[in-house]
Amino acid sequence: MTIHSGSCHCGAVRLALDSEPENAAECNCSLCRRVAALWHYCPPSQLRVTGDLAGYVQGDRTLTTWRCANCGNVTHWTAFDPDYPRVGVNLRLFDPALWQDLPRKMIDSASY
Secondary structure, three states: OOOEEEEOOOOOOEEEEOOOOOOEEEEOOOOHHHHOOOEEEEOHHHEEEEOOEEEEEOOOOOEEEEEEOOOOOEEEEEEOOOOOOOEEEEHHHOOHHHHOOOOEEEEOOOOO
8 A cells, every 4th residue: 555656856767655754864975965865764565666767886785776767866775685674765756745844863874
């Protein structure tokens, strides 16, 4: 059952989220600060993504950050480890009413 639907800017990638975000995470790592993502973490089973995606893997090779192959919007990330229990979903691709008033959790990934 889809609770929330979102899409990239051009609409080529669609996201269906089956969980209710309680907070939003802002990360200051070298990638997240550049794409200005606002993350919601959930089990992979609670997210469905369809469309033409392109992946990017950073140097530590732990995550793939996915974006629309057409407009370039960052949509989500997945872990290289198939047993990792969560994915990150970019809440900015959903209606602002979903995320604008959520408490923010700051993640300091730039310090290590």
